Amino acid sequence: MDTPTHPTDHHRHRAGRVPVWLRAAIPAVLILVWLVVFGLGGASFGRLSDVVVNDQAQFLPASAEATEVNELQEGFRDGDAIPAIVVTASDTALDDAQLEAVDELRDRLLEVDGIDADASSPVIPSEDGQAAQFVVSIAAGEDDRPAKDVVDELRAEVDDDPIDGAETAVTGPAGFTADLAGAFSGIDGLLLAVALIAVFLILIVVYRSPLLPVIVLLTSLTALCASVLVVVSLAAADVLPISGQTQGILFILVIGAATDYALLYIARYQEALGRFERKWDATWAALKGAWEPIVASGGTVIVGLLILLASELASNKILGPVAAIGIVFALLAALTLLPALLLWAGRVAFWPRKVRERGASAAADLGEDPTAGRGLWAGVGRLVAKRPRTVWIASTVVLAAMCLGLPQLKADGVPSSEFVLGESQARDGQELLGEHFPAGSGTPALIVGPEADLQEMADVALASDGVDSVSVVSADSPAGQAPVTEDGVQPLGPPGTPVPDPTVVDGEVLLQATLTDPADSLEAEQTIAELRTDLDRVGEGVLVGGQTAVALDTNDAALADRALIIPLVLAAILIILMLLLRAIVAPLLLIASVVLSYAAALGVSAVVFDGIFGFPGADPSVPLFAFVFLVALGVDYNIFLMTRVREESVAHGTRAGVIRGLRLTGGVITSAGLVLAATFAALGVLPILFLAQISFIVAFGVLLDTFLVRTLLVPAVSYDLGRLIWQPSKLARGAR
Incomplete structure (x- = not known):
């Protein structure tokens, strides 16, 4: 048995009692179980499109007036139906030949599978004579063809035999539904590919190792597969419906969170390999150092997401448990599969870089003066230690200046025609309709x-x-x-x-x-x-x-959710931080810093959305979703930092502990922030206004938390206050 050479080497002594066969069996069983889950979850990806629902009305609260009308109107009509409006327009009055062609087009479209001919309208010419329209009713029962497939066929029929001298478009609720479904079509392939490539490239730069990024991505993908397996099963059983935007957020959240947790564990494991000769001992030491901040970080996100269950809007309520399931599997994979894979790989995982020699550690390298030495984080530590008050005041002023753009944020709803970015035949058809008919025709x-x-x-x-x-x-x-x-x-x-x-x-x-x-x-x-x-x-x-009432009730419910959910999330995360840090002052400072960062991200985003991208506005749920993700995820980095600061403060005093914690976590937190920002930025590849806005706000906010809040603001305030940040715990009564 090895002779302990470090105060914490008693873990190796205890671990030495574990039989060799068990040390081999535990990781092998874990890897085998997760590989089975990976296979089952991978097969479930193909079923996602069958359970995804993008009908806005289905996510309204049952108490909404529009919901009551939707239920009542079924008694007046045979089954559910979605109207598609076919409009033909010309710069001059339509002649007899063109009108006859419109009649023939209607006859052909009524023969398309999925069209209810009896519920469709005749051709209606416009008063100016330059346009004609008719409504075809698309059956929308459980066993009927998807509305997108029917609309695609209608549009193909229109394109195959165009009307000379006129423009024809398929619009209306069915047209917008088809365009939205088409925009989400890249969610399984393009979104996932962009996110994984971005994360892989960042990990290659961070670790300069070919094997370690593969291990991390395998962990993240396995967590995602497990999440998809459970979510698809619940959706298929009508327990938990899922929309396209919820699916996209689930993908990004699991990949980003699982990778972040993996980075924190790897930092501890690499440090432990420098203290222990045996991989088993290093694994147990790494787990002891990493499990608490990882579980606390995941817990804040899970609690924040589950609070969405208090929402009135069903789409918000559904996102909570769906995303929480993803975070649970991200935590489980980071604390079981990843340690098992790294135990198998050992020091080879870091090749060609060499791991520190046995008995060495990053913490020991700091010596008695944590501000000494070279490198980026040594320089940041000296700056914080030399001028803490100047640093935190300047950081606060910068963030406050960014908040000045908040009045420009128009988050009171946008027309459904603007949901899809780029080309939209339904939007073009709506414009044609509005030029020649009452703009609300057909809806x-x-x-x-x-x-x-x-x-x-x-x-x-x-x-x-x-x-x-x-x-x-x-x-x-x-x-x-x-x-x-x-x-x-x-x-x-x-x-x-x-x-x-x-x-x-x-x-x-x-x-x-x-x-x-x-x-x-x-x-x-x-x-x-x-x-x-x-x-x-x-x-x-x-x-x-009706459709307009659905949008109105959705916006009203989203505004009510914002007023309710935001205070609840803040209170819940504050309690978690108090329990984790055994203090009151530090958690209050952390919450205040993240809220200020959130407001700054919204302020900058408002200016960018309005002045650069020219967005027509934002959905009322955008600030709420951004808040839940930014506050919960932003607190993660402060948890990573402050748990290490507390650990170092116990041995070295608070002010020295702040600088040591900053230097020891600087690299891993920066890497984690870049990974999370890159994964959320990947949402921007989907041409969906809501996801593009969430993508920018969260990515920019995470970068703010990573490079300004966690790097300068929080360490500087903590250093300036000293041991007062641990009030009222015993640590606050220490000497420093």
């Missing part, structure tokens, strides 16, 4: 109320400046609906056609109000809000829904 507001109040409801809607026309659902009408004017329900057809009877379900009727503004616009949302207020005077049982 009406839905009004459900008592049959006795039909005319009064119609009169209120017609009196609104934002409503062009009103119709009532009627099975007796050829088009399935009949116009309603101030004179009552009107027949469709030649003079003498009988007035159709409205469809009545449980004493209620369904009105459709065509809006003058695009259905996805903020102006249309304002019209819906005013309609609801005005119709409340008709009766409490009158409800307003």
Whole structure:
């Protein structure tokens, strides 16, 4: 048995009692189990597209008015359906040949598999004669073709036989759904490839080793496969639905977090290999030093994510457990699979670099004066030790200056036509529609109320400046609906056609109000809000829904979530930090620094979004998601730093412990920050406005935390306050 040469070498002495066969069996079993999980999870990737749902209405809270209307309208129609609007327009009036071609196009499209011909509309020419439109209804039941596939076929039919001298586009809710699904199509391949390549290149630069980056990425990918396996199983069982944006965030979060935890463990393992001759002893020493900060870091993220369960908006509520599952597997892989792989590889993992000789350690190299020596982190340590107050005040001023851009952040919602960046046929078609028809054509507001109040409801809607026309659902009408004017329900057809009877379900009727503004616009949302207020005077049982109402209720729920979730996350993370650091002052400082960093990231992002990218605004959920990720993940780096500072402070005093902790963790935290920023930046390859904004805010915020907050602000404040940061623990009553 080896003779201990270091105060902590008693771990090796105890580990020596473990039989050799068990030392070989434990890592072998762990690796085998994880490889099985890797295989099963890899196979589950192919099932993701089958369980992903991108319908905004399905993620509304059950209490939302639009949700109630969605449920009620099913009684007036046969099954679920998504309307696709086909619009043809020309710079001049459409001639007879062009109108005949539009009729023929309609006949061909009604034969497409997945189209409900009976629920589709006839061709409707515009008043200026330069355009014509018709609505085709796409069946959206559980066993029906995906709406994207149907829209793709409709568009292919349009392209195969274009109408001379005119432009034709497929738009409407189905068109936007198809464009959004197409934008998410690269999530399994492109997004994952970009993220993994970025991480691999950073690890190559950091470690200058061919094997270690492979081990780290294998750990991260295995954690992701395990997450996908569980999430897909839950989604297939209708326990936990998943959207495209949730899927993208899951991928990035697991890869980034698992890699960060791996970097922290590797730093401890490399240091332990310098103190112990046997790999087994080094592994146990590394686990003892790494498990607490890794679990605490993962715990803050998991708690922050699970608090999203308190959200009103179902999409926010669903993201919480989905992403938390990913973090759990990231933690498990970093603390089991990675140590097993490194135990197998030993010092070879770091080849061609040499690991320190036995008995040496990075901590010992600092000597009695932690500010001595050369190198970047020695220089940063001297700067912090020499002028701590100047450093933290200057850092705070820089961050405060970045916050000045916050008033420019327009996070009150964006039209659904802007969800997809780049080309969008649905958006182009919506513009054509708005030039020749009421912009809300084909996507009406839905009004459900008592049959006795039909005319009064119609009169209120017609009196609104934002409503062009009103119709009532009627099975007796050829088009399935009949116009309603101030004179009552009107027949469709030649003079003498009988007035159709409205469809009545449980004493209620369904009105459709065509809006003058695009259905996805903020102006249309304002019209819906005013309609609801005005119709409340008709009766409490009158409800307003439809696509525009869905967007309005989604934005309102997202704003309510922001006001609720942000304070809860702050309180939860503060409690975790207090328990971890056994203090009150230090956790308060850490929380304050991360919140300031978050505000600075939002301020800079607002200026970039508005002045450089020209984004039309932001979804109300963007600040909330950015907050949860930045605060939870930003605190990670402070946890990595301050747990080491506390460890060093016990032996060397607080001020020396601050400089030692800064120097000992500087390289690994910087590497972790670069990895996490790169993985979130990879989200930007998907042409989705929401993900592009989250990508920039989180990546920039992580870099701020890495290079300014954790490097200068937190160490300088901690050094300036000295042992006061550990109040009220015993460590605060030490000599330094």
